Amino acid sequence: MNNIIEVRNLVKQFELTSKLGLQTHCVKAVNGVSFDVPEGETLGLVGESGCGKTTTGKLILRLVKPTSGEIYLEGKDINKISKKEMRRIRKDIQVVFQNPYAALDPKMTVADILSEPLSIHRIVFKYDYDKEVKRLLNLVGLSEKDAKKFPHEFSGGQRQRIGIARAIATRPKFIICDEPVSALDVSVQSQILNLLNDLQKELKVSYLFIAHGLNVIRHMSDKVGxxxxxxxVEIGRVEDIFNNPMHPYTKVLLNSAPIPDPTIIRERQAIKGEVPSPIxxxxxxSFHPRCNIAMEICKNKSPELIKINEGHKAxxxxxSAE
Amino acid sequence: MYKLAKKTCIRLVSSIAIFIIFAYMVVAICSIPRDFTVSFSKGKLISSYSLKDISTKTNTNITSLVSGNLTNTFKGKNQWEILTEKLGKTLILLISGILLGIVLGIIKGIFDSRKGTIKDSHYKVLLTIIPMSFPDLLVIAVLQGMAIWLSKHNITIFKVAGHGTINHTLLPIIALSILPASYIARVTALSIESCYNMDYVKVAMGKGCSKTRILWNHVMRNALSIISEGLSSITSLIICNLLIVEFMFSYMGLAVTLVQFCKNNDIRGMVVVIIILGAIYFILDGIFQFTKKFVFQSLKEENI
Structure with missing residues (x-):
C-alpha cells in the first residue's frame, strides 16, 4: 500500500527569549518524529498535553516551519517547494481543528465558508457553488437551509460538521483531525466520529487523528503513535499497541484509561512525578525520571525506535532486552 | 424590527435628554457672575450670590437663547451670522480631520500589525505611539516649520496660518488628524493581531488563501467591528484639540470665536458656541454608534 504522507526526523524548536533578552531557551516541541500514513488509513497520535501532537500537525500543514526534517506528500518533499506550489498542494491536505467555536469565521455565512475553498482551488465552476455547498451540507448531515445561517446559530456538533464539510470541500487526500471531538459532548462525539469514518470509506481519504482520549483513538485508528x-515512543497497529504495549509509558497510559465495568478490578500503575519541562x-x-523500571543506561543513552514485530516499534x- | 426601532428610539431619547442636561449645566456655569466668591465666616460658608439668584439668571439666559435673542457684537454683525459663518469652517476641519484620521489610522494599523508573523517591529509601533505622546503645540510648530521650508523651495500648497482658501485648511486638518490616527492605528493593529490568533485564520492559511485574501476577507471583517468601538473616542480627542489648532493656525473657526466672546465677556455668545460644540460631539457620536450598530453588526452571542 502506498503512503500518502511520510514524515522523516521532523524537528521543531522554538526559541524563548527572556524579557530583558539576556537568556535564550530552546524548546524542542517536536524532536525527531518519523511516521508514515498509508492511503485510506488513519494514524492516531496520542499523548499528554504538551507532547507535540498539535505542533506535528501544524508542521505537516506548513502553518509552522520545521527546524529540520522532511515531509513527503505522495513522494514530494513539501518543505522544499515554493509558496505558490504549496498553495496548490494545500488542496490535498486539510485540517479540522479542535474548537468548533473558533474555527469558523463568525462574520461569514455557512455558504461563504464552504464556497471559499471551492473558489480558491477552482473545484467547481462559479455557477455550481450553491449546488456544491448543498451537496457538502447533505454529506455531513446538515440541511440545505443552513447555508444562509451564521456559525453562532449552530450548536458545537453542527459547527464541527461544518468544519468537516469545509475540509472535504477540496476533495483532499489527507485530513489532519486535531482533537475534533474534545470540545463536544460524549453523545455528539460518537456522531462526529461515525461521520468521519463514513467519509473515509466514501472518499478514500487518510487521517492523522490527534487526540488524548484512548477510546477515541482505538475506535478511529488503524495505526497508533x-x-x-x-x-x-511507540508506534504500531492498533491491536499491537492496545493488546501488547511495550513501552512503559504506553503501558501506564493504557492502564490509566477507565474501564466502564465496576466488576473488573485491576492494579493501578501510577506515573510518578511531573512531566519534565521541555526547556x-x-x-x-526522556521518560526515565518517571519510569518504574529505569536503569542506569536510560539516564545516559536515548533509546532508538526498535522493531518489535512487523509494523510495531518501541x-x-x-x-531490546526482550 | 419593532424591537430594533424601540431600542433606537430609547437610545435617541436618552441622548437628547443627556444633551439637554449638558446644555443646562453649560448655561448654569456660564451664568455664575465673575465676582462670585465664597467665604467662611463664624463657622458658616457665605457666598456672594445665592443659589436662587444664579438659577434665576440661568433661566433668563435659557429663555433668551431659546428665543434667539442674542445682542449684536462684532462690527455690527449679528451673533447668529457670526456663528453660522464660523460653524461651516469648523465643520470642514472636524469632518476632514476625523475622516483623514480614520483612513490614515487604519492604513498605519495594518502596516504596524505583525500579520501573523512572530517577529515584532518596535520601530513601527514607536512611530505610532510617539505622535500620541507629543504635545499638540510641538506638532503644530513642526508642521508650520515644514510649510515654511517648503515655501522656501517654491512649494506653496500649505499655508502656515490664516483662513479663506482650501490651502489654509490643509495643515489644520493634518494637525487635527494626527492624534486620532495614532489612536486608531494602535486599535487597528491590536485587533488585527487578535484576529490572526484565531483558528479560522489558521484554517484559511491551511486552505491556501493568499495573505491579501486572509487580511480583507477574514481579518479586517472581524477587526472593523472592534475598530468601530474606538471611533467615539476620537471625536472627543479632536474637539479637545480644536482650540489649540484653530488658535495656532489663526483659523477663524468656532473655537477662536469662543475665545473672542470670552475676552468680550459675552456670556450668551460663549454659551451658544459651547452648546454648538457639544451638539457636534453628540451628533458625531450618534453617527459612530449607528455605524457600529448597523454597519458593523455585532453577533447575537456578543450581545449576551
Missing amino acids: VMYLGKI TPPSGC ACHFC
Missing part, C-alpha cells in the same frame, strides 16, 4: 515530550528535558530517555532499552 504514542508521543512523549516531542518524540514517538530542560532529561538526559537519555523506543525503550528494556524492549
